[in-house]
Amino acid sequence: xxxxxPIETILARLMPPAMSEAAQRDIEDMLDELADTxxxxxxxxxxxxxxxxxxxxxxxxxxxxALAWILPLATTSVRSSRAALAPATAESNEFVLMGESDRIxxxxxxxxxxNADGSTMRAMRLNVVAENSLLDRExxxxxxxxxxxxELFLMxxxxx
Amino acid sequence: xxTTTSAWKQWLAENGPRLLLFARGWSHSRHDAEDLVQExxxxxxxxxxxxxxxxxxxxxxxxxxRFCGLNHHRSESxxxxxxxxxxxxxxxxxxxxxPVCEDDEEALLLRAAVxxxxxxxxxxxxxxxxxxxxxxxxxxxxxxxPNTAASRYRYALxxxxxELRRIKELRHx
Numbered sequence: 348x349x350x351x352x353p354i355e356t357i358l359a360r361l362m363p364p365a366m367s368e369a370a371q372r373d374i375e376d377m378l379d380e381l382a383d384t385x386x387x388x389x390x391x392x393x394x395x396x397x398x399x400x401x402x403x404x405x406x407x408x409x410x411x412x413a414l415a416w417i418l419p420l421a422t423t424s425v426r427s428s429r430a431a432l433a434p435a436t437a438e439s440n441e442f443v444l445m446g447e448s449d450r451i452x453x454x455x456x457x458x459x460x461x462n463a464d465g466s467t468m469r470a471m472r473l474n475v476v477a478e479n480s481l482l483d484r485e486x487x488x489x490x491x492x493x494x495x496x497x498e499l500f501l502m503x504x505x506x507x
Numbered sequence: 508x509x510t511t512t513s514a515w516k517q518w519l520a521e522n523g524p525r526l527l528l529f530a531r532g533w534s535h536s537r538h539d540a541e542d543l544v545q546e547x548x549x550x551x552x553x554x555x556x557x558x559x560x561x562x563x564x565x566x567x568x569x570x571x572x573r574f575c576g577l578n579h580h581r582s583e584s585x586x587x588x589x590x591x592x593x594x595x596x597x598x599x600x601x602x603x604x605x606p607v608c609e610d611d612e613e614a615l616l617l618r619a620a621v622x623x624x625x626x627x628x629x630x631x632x633x634x635x636x637x638x639x640x641x642x643x644x645x646x647x648x649x650x651x652x653p654n655t656a657a658s659r660y661r662y663a664l665x666x667x668x669x670e671l672r673r674i675k676e677l678r679h680x
Contacts, residue, residue, distance in 0.1 A: 354668045355636070360614040361604040361621070363528035363637050370541035371523065374548055375516055381552050382512040446553040451574045454650045471577060480556070491557070500577050 445480040445489060452476055452495070459504060468501040511560045518562035519548070525638045529569055531603050532630050533576025543579060547571040566644040569634060573648075613671070620670040628663035635660050 365371075457470035477494045523544070530540035530547075550571050551563045603622050606614040621629065634640040634648065635656075645656040 352664050352668075354617070354664045354671070357613055357617050357671070358621075358632075358636055358667075360607045360611055361618055362607060363524035364602070364605045366523045366527050366541055366544070367537070370545065371519070373541075374519060374523075374545050377545065377549065378512050378515050378519075378552070381549075382509075446556070448550055448553045449574070450554060451570055454570070454573065456650065473574070473577070475574075480553075500581065502577070502580050 441484050442490075443482040443484060445482045447477065447479045450476045450478060457499075460501065462501075467504045469504050471500045471502070473498045473500065515548075515552075515562050522565060522568075522638075525565070525633075526568060526572065528603060528637055529630065529633050530572050530576070532626050532633065533572060534579065537601050539579070543572055543575050546575045550575070565638055566634075566640055566648045569638070569640075569648045616674050617667060617671055620667050620674075623670070624663055624666060628659055628666065631656055631659040632663045 366374075452474040454474075455472045457472050460468050460470050462468050474495065474497055477496065479492045479494075481490045481492065482488075483490065526544045526547070527537075527540055530543040531537070534540040534543055547568055551568055554567075554571075555561060555563050602618065604618045606618065608614070621632065624632065630649065631645055634645045635642070640648070642653045642656040642660070645651075646653040649656065651659075
């Protein structure tokens with residue numbers, strides 16, 4: 348076993364401070380609230396077989412594409428668009444948005460860049476996937492809709 | 508559900524200080540860092556719902572804190588531009604690390620040196636030393652190679668050693 352660096356032995360004499368009581372309590376309250384409001388369907392989602400979920404997601408994606416084709420056609424006349432949109436609104440009420448989250452797929456440091464005013468910026472490129480969980484009230488099935496996107500963050504650098 | 512909540516609370520009690528220390532690198536004050544940790548835990552709760560609902564792995568939470576920190580940084584920059592006229596007072600009690608023994612002068616000197624490390628080096632030291640992550644886990648969290656993570660850690664230790672020696676020499680001069 349390698350001998351610890353002398354600096355590491357001094358670092359071991361430092362420890363991260365505990366969170367403040369208020370913050371700890373806030374988070375614990377939040378966890379209690381989340382546990383109360385999270386329906387059983389979401390937590391028991393793994394009970395749905397993986398192949399079923401794939402079919403549901405695939406079906407949802409196909410339905411969304413079909414809807415994207417149908418809606419512009421439906422707007423050719425005011426009368427027909429109303430007729431087409433009414434069932435869509437009724438259908439959307441059957442789905443409840445259970446949660447939305449942004450998940451980082453990858454994060455890449457693109458180094459420092461110079462801004463137009465001469466200041467230095469640190470660039471980070473993120474690949475993020477936005478995920479929405481939708482609950483079908485009728486069947487109790489939870490569906491996940493994913494939307495990937497890329498973001499570039501520029502942060503001013505003040506310390507070197 | 509009660510068991511899940513208890514597991515999360517126990518996980519928070521065990522890892523809260525580590526998460527807080529990491530979040531300090533992405534915030535201006537302890538209070539902001541605690542908000543970041545809370546935001547990250549909220550995101551993790553939803554993320555874990557699909558995976559049985561249990562507490563997440565630590566490296567994943569570090570990634571999420573970074574993401575939340577970046578988002579926070581964007582809105583903070585906008586807010587700062589609006590509030591440029593306000594003078595912020597330094598809170599001298601707002602420290603990142605506590606010494607195990609209160610009068611450990613060497614540890615106190617090193618604490619200041621850790622806070623002065625560049626963010627890139629500091630986050631590797633925090634994850635390696637206080638969170639106990641492997642270089643592989645660090646590399647996955649920070650999107651760098653394991654070798655880069657290891658070399659950043661070594662370089663950080665060298666810098667800390669150099670800084671500690673410099674401060675001691677200054678005091679004795």
